[in-house]
Amino acid sequence: MPETEKPLFGHPWIFIRGVPSLNFLPPEGPSEVAFAGRSNVGKSSLINALVGQKGLARTSNTPGRTQELNYFVPDGYSGEGSDLPPMAIVDMPGYGYAQAPKEQVDKWTKLVFDYLRGRATLKRVYVLIDSRHGIKKNDEEVLTLLDKAAVSYQLVLTKTDKIKAPAVPKLLADTADKIRKRPAAYPVVLSTSSEKGDGLDDLRQAIAETIGIAHWQ
Numbered sequence: 001m002p003e004t005e006k007p008l009f010g011h012p013w014i015f016i017r018g019v020p021s022l023n024f025l026p027p028e029g030p031s032e033v034a035f036a037g038r039s040n041v042g043k044s045s046l047i048n049a050l051v052g053q054k055g056l057a058r059t060s061n062t063p064g065r066t067q068e069l070n071y072f073v074p075d076g077y078s079g080e081g082s083d084l085p086p087m088a089i090v091d092m093p094g095y096g097y098a099q100a101p102k103e104q105v106d107k108w109t110k111l112v113f114d115y116l117r118g119r120a121t122l123k124r125v126y127v128l129i130d131s132r133h134g135i136k137k138n139d140e141e142v143l144t145l146l147d148k149a150a151v152s153y154q155l156v157l158t159k160t161d162k163i164k165a166p167a168v169p170k171l172l173a174d175t176a177d178k179i180r181k182r183p184a185a186y187p188v189v190l191s192t193s194s195e196k197g198d199g200l201d202d203l204r205q206a207i208a209e210t211i212g213i214a215h216w217q
Contacts, residue, residue, distance in 0.1 A: 008086060008216045009204055012075040013051045016088075019069035022114055026071060028121045031211035032088045034069075036112070036142065037128030039094035042158040042194055046128065047072070047091055049194040050203060057091050067093055067108060069115060087211050090115075090122075096138040117149045124186070124210045125153040126203075131160045131171060131191065135178055147184045152210075154186040155179060156203060161193040 019025055037043045044057035056072060069092055073085040092115075093108040116125065125146060129135055135143075135155075146153045155175060160168050172189050179185040190206060192199035201216075208216035 008074070008208055008213065009051055010217070013053060013056055013072050013089070014075045015056065015070060015072055017071045019071065019111075019115075020067070021111060022118070025069075025115070025119075026088075028119070030073070030085050030087050030121065031123045032090055032119065032121050033123055033207055033210060034090040034092050034116075034125045035128060036092045036125050036153075037094060037158075038096040038130065038136065038138065041094065041128045041130050043091060043094060043128055045194040046156070046158060046192060046203075047089060049192075049197065049200055051089075067104075069093070069111065086213070087207070092125075095142060096136070113145060113149070116146065116151050122151065124207075125151055126156050126207075127153050128156050128158050129175065131157040131163050131168070134171070135175065143179065143182060143185065147182050150184055152184055152186060154206065155189045157189065157191040159193060159195075160191045160198060161196045 017024065017026055035043050035047060047057040048054055051072070057070065069090055072089045072091070073087070092112055095109070095112070116122065127139070127142065127146070129139060143153070157168075157171065157175065163171070168191055172191055176187060176189045179189075180187070188206075190199055190202055192203055194200075204216040208214070
């Protein structure tokens, strides 16, 4: 099967590297998509649900546990030459955790945005928004930085099983309206529930199209 026809999510994924500073970034090769969001937005849970593996991205009830850029790729690739994986998923440190020491927050912030500005293989950032709270001030700050860095991003609502189903379409429309004039924002907002599996196929398809594959299956 040609490389572009390999199913993205039909086989196991593995963790390959935690990146505490840019010196530890893997060599640029396959396309990358990154996941960003406030602490406790459900980022690790969504990544696990996306690839169908409960223990891939570490989840925790303690905000701010993810302190590195964590890289995941489909299993079975050597990482060199023709054996490059079709893509990599990058789990970014959560932001907005007020109780973390300022020095630590500043270090995380620098790592994240140096990565965003300098990674040619980064195709899109999926910014996760808790559907129960909507876009918060520090989400707005992150979106503005992404706009300034000219990094394409798409908003993904999480935990939609925690709100009443009839409220979801209006929330999607309101969220899309809030980012309508942002230059780097992809106009379509997605909704997901890691617990129920809602919207995961839509997100998989969006990722596939982002990295130039027609279908994720």
